[in-house]
Amino acid sequence: MADFRRKKLLYVFNVFFDVNQSGTIDGKDFELAIEKVCKLRGWASGTPQYKRMYDSLIQIWDGLRNKADSNEDGQVSIDEWYLMWDDFAKTPDKPLEWQTQYLKFMFDLEDSSGDGAIDVEEFAGVCSCYGLEVAECRKAFQKMSDGKPNVTYEQFQNLWKQYFISENPSDPGNFIFGKTNF
Ligand SMILES: [Ca+2]
Numbered sequence: 001m002a003d004f005r006r007k008k009l010l011y012v013f014n015v016f017f018d019v020n021q022s023g024t025i026d027g028k029d030f031e032l033a034i035e036k037v038c039k040l041r042g043w044a045s046g047t048p049q050y051k052r053m054y055d056s057l058i059q060i061w062d063g064l065r066n067k068a069d070s071n072e073d074g075q076v077s078i079d080e081w082y083l084m085w086d087d088f089a090k091t092p093d094k095p096l097e098w099q100t101q102y103l104k105f106m107f108d109l110e111d112s113s114g115d116g117a118i119d120v121e122e123f124a125g126v127c128s129c130y131g132l133e134v135a136e137c138r139k140a141f142q143k144m145s146d147g148k149p150n151v152t153y154e155q156f157q158n159l160w161k162q163y164f165i166s167e168n169p170s171d172p173g174n175f176i177f178g179k180t181n182f
């Protein structure tokens, strides 16, 4: 796998999945992610929105673990992570179910107004809740949207695919997780 693609995969692993920075992904990371995004949205535990968020992230974790945890230790290591995305790159039109669920989850989370498109404020709001600098998120949005004010779901799906398979640093899909260079 090319170094550039490996760096992108490592970045998503570290920032969006291994939330407690333990070096592997497991259920605890997802529980922290649930707290993080519900706090961002102002959803208290016990509310229907909290429950929906909880259910969809736990379902994503179950799907990820089932496919990627090949040594069955209950955790997804960085090597297991690389292996799974290397398989994805071979047949990007046949994603795993959890991968599609996560793509949709991220889009819906970012589209906080629910109008079917992401704008720069929505994008920066979510990325900064994962600890990224707002200024860099804004720059990343300009690059991924090619200077346009919005990114639709259809566009996002293509950018997403590009993120995980592209080895060309100038492709717009490289910027969908808020980082401008690798
Ligand atoms: Ca972890």
Ligand SMILES: [Ca+2]
Binding pocket: 068, 069, 070, 071, 072, 073, 074, 075, 076, 077, 080
């Ligand atoms: Ca494992």
